[in-house]
Amino acid sequence: MSTHRIPVASVDLSGNEERYALDAIRSTWISSTGAYLDRFESEFAALCDTRSALAVCNGTVALHLALLGLDVRPGDEVIVPSLTYVATANAVRYVGAEPVFVDVDPQTWCMDPRRVEEAITRRTRGIIPVHLLGHPADMDPINHIGAVNGLWVVEDAAEATLARYKGKVVGGLSDLATFSFFGNKMFTCGEGGAVTVNDARLAKRMRILRGQGMDPQRRYYFPVTGYNFRLTNLACAILCAQLERREQILQARRRIYEVYNALLSAVPGVTLQPVAPWAELSPWMYACRIEPDQFGCTRDQLIGYLAEQQIETRPMFVPLHGLPPFREESSKRGEVLPVTDAISSTAIMLPTYNQLTEADQHRIVETIAQAGKSSLRTTGVSRRVA
Ligand SMILES: Cc1ncc(COP(=O)(O)O)c(C=O)c1O
Known part of the structure; x- marks a missing residue:
């Protein structure tokens, strides 16, 4: 590869x-x-x-x-x-x-x-x-x-x-x-x-x-x-x-989303970003969730493993209500946001740009699958991805 x-x-x-x-x-x-x-x-x-x-x-x-x-x-x-x-x-x-x-x-x-x-x-x-x-x-x-x-x-x-x-x-x-x-x-x-x-x-x-x-x-x-x-x-x-070039850009990105969706839906422990029936995405940055129990390692461990394999990714946004500038006021108001916390801690953004090739997408998804499998083969978290 x-x-x-x-x-x-x-x-x-x-x-x-x-x-x-x-x-x-x-x-x-x-x-x-x-x-x-x-x-x-x-x-x-x-x-x-x-x-x-x-x-x-x-x-x-x-x-x-x-x-x-x-x-x-x-x-x-x-x-x-x-x-x-x-x-x-x-x-x-x-x-x-x-x-x-x-x-x-x-x-x-x-x-x-x-x-x-x-x-x-x-x-x-x-x-x-x-x-x-x-x-x-x-x-x-x-x-x-x-x-x-x-x-x-x-x-x-x-x-x-x-x-x-x-x-x-x-x-x-x-x-x-x-x-x-x-x-x-x-x-x-x-x-x-x-x-x-x-x-x-x-x-x-x-x-x-x-x-x-x-x-x-x-x-x-x-x-x-x-x-x-x-x-x-x-x-x-x-x-x-x-x-x-908006139509060309939209098409290129839609294609990237379709390829990721098709490849990732076969990887255990990966959940795709839901799309409401009334929504037409502007395919900006592809994201999916990593469910550690089924996948075999955590989202952050996966990010580390992908980085070692020369694949840059991003974690999902850290919830704003927990950030230092906002957390005190948020906690005074008693804000509890479980869906935000769950998505934030499990979602990963994958490479998304017009020139990304299908071969690169295959490599990305194969590397993701590898991280998951290698983790599952060992007890707890894999040494390879830890
Ligand atoms: C949801 C959202 N709002 C606002 C901004 C701010 O845009 P900019 O980085 O151009 O200041 C961003 C930027 O990434 C964003 O994702």
Whole structure:
């Protein structure tokens, strides 16, 4: 078997990325205005089926801008899943508010709508469901709870650009949505993000806040305290080229998911990521669960073994409610999130990128199977994988 190193993620700039970036450089429009920026914002809004899209410098900033746009303030509470990347909760803290954590649904690994209502207090202002690992959250019941209780809803779609919920593309399913174009995402410009929105007043307010608070009618006059959250025309040149290839990228990744599913479903002790019947994944990062008793070793031992075999993987996100910045407040609220804890401690993310070959996938799954079998042959945990 080949032994070259397989990374967990890799960037694919094989289309017009270089040409458009060079074009932006030659035009000298490398800062935060220019034709590629306008083109990206209008194309991305159209793809997300929203009236506006605002390009910003990363997905964390996109969340921060969304919360500023919604006027979230110190003392407010925002309901978020605990099984997500830390940025979702960090952004809530940036505006002085408190993230309140709820459990996820075992059928989607996303925010469990049944847990949201019981987390609402007098201080709750909004809900941020996360479309985790490219799988959309169950938006209808979440939007319903939001509407009944007078709460806004923001989709954190950082990991799920172009995923679909009941046939509708994510981005316009609630009040606002935020996206990331970090290097490991489906579509990337290195570092980048976007906010999509239908409400024209909210879009206008966020545009002002993004650009240092400058009055759009009066240059260099600043009626509010704003931020520099802008993305460059140079980065948008790369994004435009990425979006041109969206169907090709989606297809390549869907194929990778299908191959992993087919191969891994034959490995004892491996459970695949569930996909709800109404979900169309944006295949961002393939994940599955390792059930130590049936598999033969733990997820972390498997990660160590794969690393020795030159295969890079990632553990699932550590639950946010247990992290030092959040655990004290979470424990005061008595948050107990068993589904989050179970998925977090057993799920592994496998290499997922456009150029990953089927031969590499065979090698990855064979190595996984080997780790499991070799563990089962010995008592307890294998010496090979320990
Ligand atoms: C769910 C989620 N939200 C927000 C972010 C933040 O995006 P960025 O890394 O572009 O700041 C990420 C990034 O990976 C994410 O996975």
